Amino acid sequence: MTVEEFVTQLANKSENNFMYLRYVLPDIADGKYRNLSIESLPQGLQDYYEDHWRRMGMFDKESKRTKIKIVYVLAELREPVSRELIAEFAGEDAFTVQEVLDEWQQFLHRDKFNGETRYSVYHSSFCDFLSRKDIVQAAGVTLQDINARISDNLMQGMFGDE
Amino acid sequence: MSDIRNRLASLSPEKRDYTLKHAPRHLAKAGKAGELYRCLTNFDFIEAKISAVGVQSLVKDYDLAFNPDIILSDEKGKLFRLIQGALRLSAHILDRDKTQLSGQLWGRLLSFDIPDIQALLEQAKQGKVSPWLRPLTPSLTQPGEPLLRTITGHADSVMALEIVPDTNWLISGSDDRTLKIWDFQTGKELKIFTGHTAAIRSVAATSDGRLIISGSKDTTLKVWNLKTEEEVFTLKGHSDKKGTFFHNSHQSCQCCGSSTKR
Numbered sequence: 001m002t003v004e005e006f007v008t009q010l011a012n013k014s015e016n017n018f019m020y021l022r023y024v025l026p027d028i029a030d031g032k033y034r035n036l037s038i039e040s041l042p043q044g045l046q047d048y049y050e051d052h053w054r055r056m057g058m059f060d061k062e063s064k065r066t067k068i069k070i071v072y073v074l075a076e077l078r079e080p081v082s083r084e085l086i087a088e089f090a091g092e093d094a095f096t097v098q099e100v101l102d103e104w105q106q107f108l109h110r111d112k113f114n115g116e117t118r119y120s121v122y123h124s125s126f127c128d129f130l131s132r133k134d135i136v137q138a139a140g141v142t143l144q145d146i147n148a149r150i151s152d153n154l155m156q157g158m159f160g161d162e
Numbered sequence: 163m164s165d166i167r168n169r170l171a172s173l174s175p176e177k178r179d180y181t182l183k184h185a186p187r188h189l190a191k192a193g194k195a196g197e198l199y200r201c202l203t204n205f206d207f208i209e210a211k212i213s214a215v216g217v218q219s220l221v222k223d224y225d226l227a228f229n230p231d232i233i234l235s236d237e238k239g240k241l242f243r244l245i246q247g248a249l250r251l252s253a254h255i256l257d258r259d260k261t262q263l264s265g266q267l268w269g270r271l272l273s274f275d276i277p278d279i280q281a282l283l284e285q286a287k288q289g290k291v292s293p294w295l296r297p298l299t300p301s302l303t304q305p306g307e308p309l310l311r312t313i314t315g316h317a318d319s320v321m322a323l324e325i326v327p328d329t330n331w332l333i334s335g336s337d338d339r340t341l342k343i344w345d346f347q348t349g350k351e352l353k354i355f356t357g358h359t360a361a362i363r364s365v366a367a368t369s370d371g372r373l374i375i376s377g378s379k380d381t382t383l384k385v386w387n388l389k390t391e392e393e394v395f396t397l398k399g400h401s402d403k404k405g406t407f408f409h410n411s412h413q414s415c416q417c418c419g420s421s422t423k424r
Binding site for chain 2: 154
């Protein structure tokens, strides 16, 4: 395959979405697709997310319940927050949160704030993917529950048990 | 100090900030109408939020109650609109002095004989430790009256106004020789244009919202690019101060264009 053909095919695969290239090019460089032909690259950004979702074993929702929850908490956040606060919102320990942050790092944005790292979803298309009906269903969560979890924690902090 | 103030003070700065900024939005997305109501009718929350992030973001929170997933009784909905209206009317005062909150709420809400409003005012009173002037009659403009918001920022008389078509942008021209662009929904000053050497008497915007034109007592017209905030050109030639020029958005632009060729 010539370079030109490769570029054309990759452009087709990306469906002209820049974010697709941002994810796929480092993957190719890392050798993740070494045994694959370009045809087997995911078609478009949504497919790319779904691929990653599958590779992380997230469709196996029983064993991944905790991680799924953390990913959804990340997606519903309104601004970047620290690992500790994510752990509080999800009701999980910081170690488990760190695992998720590592596994999903290419989809996350890191901000330094007063020497502390804060995390947020890099691009809203990932949140769109997560709120897709079939994915929400497969994940066994509802966005309402995730928001209830976060808001319960916030209200508890403010109003206590009054 | 009340329990809520104590609790907020004991949170990490990150969590306190996040709570004040985003708790209402998460409550709304969780469909928790009761808790949302509790939050936004609580004086301590209102006061802490204003002091952390300003009035406008709080004013917007009350709109959350009117999204279709939130079921709030008509009565509570009306009460939300009253508090929101009172805060919007007070915004220009609170932007300068946050300690005016209690007095502003008393002066604007006192006449509403609704238990939750009276409870809010009572909380506001108890929250005051230093001496303050507590209105005994509803002496300030009430929510529900025609006045919605006061916008302040010019140092002298405002002589000309124009709304940029299809936007929330308001242009004002003042005797202080500046033009300002505001978001009239939020009251926020977005841009300031300086360059005239005397009072501005008239302003106009092109229908595409790209250019604005100002006429001044300095005997010039200036054309400004709204996006880049640059002065595009100055039109001289008048020997006397400008009055209002007639325009019909597009035509005024063509008219300016032809003057430059001269």
